[in-house]
Amino acid sequence: MPERAQGRIVRVVAGFYDVEVEGRTVRCRARGVLKKRGVHPVAGDVVRVSAAGPSEGVVEDVLPRKNVLIRPPVANVDLAVLVFSVREPALNRHLLDRLLVQMELESIPPLLCWSKCDLLEERSEFAKEVSVYARLGYPMIYVSSVTKEGIEEVRNRLRGKVSVVTGQSGVGKSSLLNVLHPGLGLAVGDVSRRLGRGRHTTRWVEFLALGDDTYVADTPGFGVVSFGKELGPEQLVRGFPELLRAGRGCQYRGCLHIGEEGCAVRAALDEGRIDPVRYEHYREWVLELRRTRDDRYR
Ligand SMILES: Nc1nc2c(ncn2[C@@H]2O[C@H](COP(=O)(O)OP(=O)(O)OP(=O)(O)O)[C@@H](O)[C@H]2O)c(=O)[nH]1
Ligand SMILES: [Mg+2]
Numbered sequence: 001m002p003e004r005a006q007g008r009i010v011r012v013v014a015g016f017y018d019v020e021v022e023g024r025t026v027r028c029r030a031r032g033v034l035k036k037r038g039v040h041p042v043a044g045d046v047v048r049v050s051a052a053g054p055s056e057g058v059v060e061d062v063l064p065r066k067n068v069l070i071r072p073p074v075a076n077v078d079l080a081v082l083v084f085s086v087r088e089p090a091l092n093r094h095l096l097d098r099l100l101v102q103m104e105l106e107s108i109p110p111l112l113c114w115s116k117c118d119l120l121e122e123r124s125e126f127a128k129e130v131s132v133y134a135r136l137g138y139p140m141i142y143v144s145s146v147t148k149e150g151i152e153e154v155r156n157r158l159r160g161k162v163s164v165v166t167g168q169s170g171v172g173k174s175s176l177l178n179v180l181h182p183g184l185g186l187a188v189g190d191v192s193r194r195l196g197r198g199r200h201t202t203r204w205v206e207f208l209a210l211g212d213d214t215y216v217a218d219t220p221g222f223g224v225v226s227f228g229k230e231l232g233p234e235q236l237v238r239g240f241p242e243l244l245r246a247g248r249g250c251q252y253r254g255c256l257h258i259g260e261e262g263c264a265v266r267a268a269l270d271e272g273r274i275d276p277v278r279y280e281h282y283r284e285w286v287l288e289l290r291r292t293r294d295d296r297y298r
């Protein structure tokens with residue numbers, strides 16, 4: 001590799017950063033000073049690297065990010081594909097809302113993929129369960145890696161973009177990518193699970209090139225998503241577009257919209273204009289964030 005170059009981190013494994021520089025992958029360590037400055041490079045980061053060997057390098061600096069996610073740890077994505085299986089595992093709305101909040105806060109457009117749709121005999125009940133997300137305007141696609149339903153549509157959505165695929169373990173993220181782009185040969189659930197080598201099949205974040213300037217990151221599944229340390233309770237509402245809208249009419253300045261008499265959000269809830277499950281998540285998390293902040297000042 002050249003003495004100094006710029007590239008994108010495509011994979012982070014065990015303290016190494018694989019950086020794509022001029023079409024080649026260079027294995028890098030990070031300069032110690034980065035850590036001291038609190039900079040933690042993640043996949044998707046555009047970095048400056050210097051040569052340390054024929055195909056080894058050192059990450060010298062991380063260029064400013066367009067956006068960054070904590071879980072999964074990726075930066076600079078144009079689209080987040082949120083994969084939720086219709087069954088096995090069943091839809092977890094808590095996790096879904098958490099992920100949507102993350103994307104809203106980082107201004108990353110989400111695409112909802114209802115995976116394993118071949119397992120649904122009757123779609124109407126599931127459709128009803130997720131209709132609130134359709135009403136909110138989030139694009140959604142039913143997909144199946146078995147029948148290939150929805151695959152073409154996903155392909156069209158990804159084209160020309162840098163995307164990240166995320167969701168719980170076992171929902172079929174790697175399977176989806178394998179049918180999108182035969183030849184990737186990503187490891188898929190089942191086998192390792194049966195051998196008891198841990199629950200997660202995909203072990204690290206990895207950006208894959210699908211051609212046509214299309215990159216997509218496969219990521220390990222997870223069970224919980226925590227909010228960033230800097231997120232204050234009064235900022236959470238930005239993660240819920242419908243609450244943000246309703247809250248604009250609130251007469252109270254600095255209102256947290258958690259049930260105050262006369263609050264515009266509460267009124268919208270009482271009139272059935274806001275989904276009660278989403279509202280309950282919001283309320284729970286505002287309280288959680290307030291507790292975290294109070295603990296920090298104690
Ligand atoms: N019926 C059905 N099963 C699927 C489908 N997609 C994946 N599966 C199965 O679901 C299991 C998990 O699939 P993976 O692709 O490994 O799931 P993952 O989301 O990548 O999981 P992690 O890497 O652990 O996060 C495997 O047994 C797959 O065969 C689908 O569309 N339909
Ligand atoms: Mg996987």
Ligand SMILES: [Zn+2]
Pocket residue numbers: 247250251252255256257258260263264265266
């Ligand atoms: Zn209010």
